[in-house]
Amino acid sequence: MEQDSPHNHYRSYSSGNHLRGIVLYIMSKAILNSCQYQNYRRIELIVVHCSATRCNSPTPLEAIIAWHQARGFATIGYHYYITRDGNVHAGRPLHQEGAHAAGYNRYSIGVCYEGGLLPDGTLADTRTPEQKDSLQKLLQRLKEDYPEARIVGHRDLPGVHKECPCYEVKEV
């Protein structure tokens, strides 16, 4: 299916080489197609974020890791990161508490998509069709593996005064 080939993903991938594009695609599919359940932590919430970066400025996983490390985190604060090409990247291991939603990290999973800002810096839902598709599949996957968990947007949490993730998150 042309729509869903590694080559197609690679074409929309703005940095790295062909092999890297294929490896990331395979890893992404592996995440979506395997059980993500781990029994180390109770999970009550799946929180969706945007990276609050401009949609025309590529922000690979490595950039988020470096950014979060500069803020004093051990590594990336999210458990999953979805780049504009639709690839799902494994972030912080699921058995570890994330660093993405103050006051809610202990019992949650953090999922982030690349973007959230227009080129001029305006907050917006900048998700590509590939990101929407992967996000939907990942949330379905997580809901299957953590049926008790509620899916919410960062801004839906009490006490949060930002627009993240810049769209209305619904249950899957």
Ligand SMILES: [Zn+2]
């Ligand atoms: Zn957020």
